[in-house]
Amino acid sequence: MPHITRHITTTCPYCGVGCGIRATLEGKRITAVEGDSGHPANYGRLCVKGSALHETLGEQGRLTRPRVDGVEVEWETALATVAERLAATRARHGRESVAAYLSGQLLTEDYYVANKLFKGFLGTPHLDTNSRLCMASAVAAYKRSFGADAVPCSYEDLEEAELVVLVGSNLAWNHPVLYQRLKVAKARNPLMRVVVIDPRVTDSCEIADLYLGLRPGSDARLFNGLLAWMADKGRLDRVYLARHTLGLEEALAAAGEDDVSVAAVAADCDIDPERLETFYYWFASQLHVVTLYSQGVNQSSSGTDKGNAIINCHLAGGKLGLPGAGPFSITGQPNAMGGREVGGLANQLAAHMDYDSPGARDRVTCFWATATLTPTLPEAPGHKAVALFEAIERGEVQAVWIMATNPAVSLPRADRVRAALEQCPLVIVSECVADTDLLAYADIVLPASSWSEKDGTVTNSERRISRQRGLLQPPGEARHDWWIICEVARRLGYGEAFAYAHPAEIFDEHARLSGFENLPGTPGERLFDISGLAGLDRAAYDALSPTQWPVNAAAPHGRARLFEEGRFATPDGLARLVAVRPRAPEQRLSASRPLRLNTGRIRDQWHTMTRSARAPRLMNHRAEPFIEVHPDDAARLGVSDQQLARLRGAGGDYVGRVRLAKGQRRGEVFAPMHWSDSFSANARVGRLLEAHLDPVSGQPESKHGAVALAPLPVAWEATLLVAPALVGEVDWRADTAYWARIPLAHGQRWQLAGAPESADRDWLAWAQRALPVAAALWLDDPDGGRLRAAGIEGGRLRWWLMVGPPGELPGLAWLDERFAEAARGEALSAARRRRLLAGCDDGAADAGPVVCSCHQVGRATILRAIRDGDDSVEALGARLACGTQCGSCIPELKSLIEDTQEEKVHERLAPQPDVIDVA
């Protein structure tokens, strides 16, 4: 019987752009995804991660059974054990001995019930979230200025602006669809200018008119300088300041404690003064300015001040509350905003009410009807993420429930976090993937449903609430996070307060709480109000169309822009300029760790790669952990391109492959945050970093580590490709100095390297011994340190080994196709068997590593086309289709085009390119 094909719209589970997706469902499978043309976040666009979503699904690798103390159990036992042990811990050690650590990847409904259970019913304030590592500083800065955590802007503002300033945001890679929107808007409006402020030249510079490659951590100085410059040049909006703000004099005085001449600011920020003043001039002379900022601002020990230094300049110029204007903190996770709305941060209570908001405790107590319970709502804020794990380390917190985040990788001082979890008596982990570093520390493992199975809402960076819809059944015994929490609550005796039959009922309660005693002009007034969405029945909830909050009587259809009337959420309605005194990063460089470590993201992977690495094509862009180094530093330190090297940081080491990057400042290196022990031997950046915190927000300084760099001594390097069935049979990682696991579509790739002691390894003998299938073909050149060999069984490829530098690898698609054949039971043809060691068909040209993930177009193929004269992005697209789908590889295509025109390359990537001219 043919399957029925259906199309259902939902929302992407990755970044905070929150793109709408139209999924094609055939029977019980999602066979395709495309952008939802009706969704106002993306109007049909998707980036490469979003468009590979259907390739990440399937039962393989999922957690499907609950486990207690390492033993698989029924749900009944698991839930009862969680409830019993939580209750026992609280009874024995007090309510503050239990804690939860949540994630901006939970849905609002999951988040709401977790917050309600822990703060409202277990009575512990210690519930925090990974958003602490992400945008806690942006939240704190908005609150200090506006009196509420409210992002004033919409995506449209980016398109309507005359000047867009990207500060510490690599939008092209991390919010790709928004970047594409900006790029199109800029092409349409020749007057629009884009400025990029980032210590490293990123792909986002592709559309920049001006690039400021500042000294890491000097953003507050730069924006204080701007405020002082505006005052000096008579560019303040005195009327706006007088009517709508307080604090200008104090902010100017604080800025003025340093020398605010352009020359002095430029020297401190290590930027060319003329360029700095150009930026100041552009900013001051446009009203329609959007400053979009992200982790380069937030992940700092002075992130809150940096946010305020930016907001100060917008207030001082009256550049907000208008189309195309405002300080726009872009959020990272799909539901970072939803978490803020329910009160998922330890310093919040619920629904934008803090412990110190007037009447808030009573209001929440009354709404949740917890007054009759002991214990009742906590009195003061709980531990923020880093402090929470310190409390676990000290034994004050004895039980922690971690959901949808991986603190064993993503927190600074990650090894100490591991040690703390190791000795914590009760660690409960809700997770959907079977193989994560955190699971090793879990006493109780709860299998959660995942994207495409979950049902609920998320809020994107522009305050837009959208539905994620459940399209598939969770595999095995996996259950929804909200259900798991409510079932535990019931077993703790709070059944009545958690008697929800569907997420729609939770959303309704959340919406009602947001409107509860929320009256204009009263002390209870809160900006976050979605009472207009209360009372939706199941059908209306299912049909909910994307809406920007607030949604209430005053704004029944939501609001695109906040503060249009110049009235803020402070008691007097006035915004505050905040006095900011710039501070250098807390982590100091030293003789033993002289390099500044910058960490962040790559285009095709999501965080610890638990989901994105399931789509093999997403592994192609950066297959191994790496370290970006300026060529001068590399020469000085004796490392070369593609060589393996070691970083030494505060809490341990990191090994990755060197990538020479002229866009990197001298004295600074960049390493990705994505690799965990599941993917490489020693490539967790979290262990390199000290936990220096922002004093206001508690956000750690993840962008400013201090490290030493040295080559990793290795005697050999090898690439091993194996059929999936062989994985787990032998541990080829034994005796290696380095390994990385790289999923392919059909086989699995392992990069291996050995220490000098293992130099005389007889590779062929090793392969015969170590691999379960004997070598059938080989080409051995021991003197040259090279070997290629393959294991064939029943005429089918089982493994393929190359000893030698990975630079000599053929493109691996051809070999991977042989594993696909083998899986289908097909034997190698005689011709292919002959070509097996070469790794490509006779006479065929090698495609090289993939650049365009959407159409799987390789670097070598692109370079050949460029040399043939197709030397524009358009021509390449017409010939090879690369860059024509999501567009994320266009900057890379451009750089390949430029690389082939040797002389241009220096200008483009010099750390301080003049004006980046993309024409």
Ligand SMILES: Nc1nc2c(c(=O)[nH]1)N[C@H]1C(S)=C(S)[C@@H](COP(=O)(O)OP(=O)(O)OC[C@H]3O[C@@H](n4cnc5c(=O)[nH]c(N)nc54)[C@H](O)[C@@H]3O)O[C@H]1N2
């Ligand atoms: N592909 C992909 N996209 C993602 C994610 C992902 O994992 N992968 N994660 C999502 C999440 S949760 C988040 S929070 C966002 C983050 O999105 P971004 O903030 O854009 O990401 P990062 O790469 O962490 O850092 C941004 C930039 O800050 C710069 N930077 C470092 N130090 C400084 C400094 O002192 N000053 C300035 N001005 N800049 C500095 C870095 O060089 C880097 O280019 O991305 C989201 N989108």
Ligand SMILES: Nc1nc2c(c(=O)[nH]1)N[C@H]1C(S)=C(S)[C@@H](COP(=O)(O)OP(=O)(O)OC[C@H]3O[C@@H](n4cnc5c(=O)[nH]c(N)nc54)[C@H](O)[C@@H]3O)O[C@H]1N2
């Ligand atoms: N050095 C350094 N460290 C950083 C950063 C940095 O830039 N540099 N960035 C920080 C930032 S901004 C962030 S947001 C964090 C991200 O760091 P983490 O939150 O630790 O990373 P993820 O890999 O997203 O972890 C989410 C986990 O939840 C699981 N999961 C996914 N969906 C669900 C679900 O619906 N339910 C349940 N129960 N589980 C689910 C996933 O499989 C995964 O294991 O890292 C932070 N750490």
Ligand code: SF4
């Ligand atoms: S831009 Fe973000 S939300 Fe949109 S498809 Fe890509 S990852 Fe998903």
Ligand SMILES: [Mo]
């Ligand atoms: Mo994030």
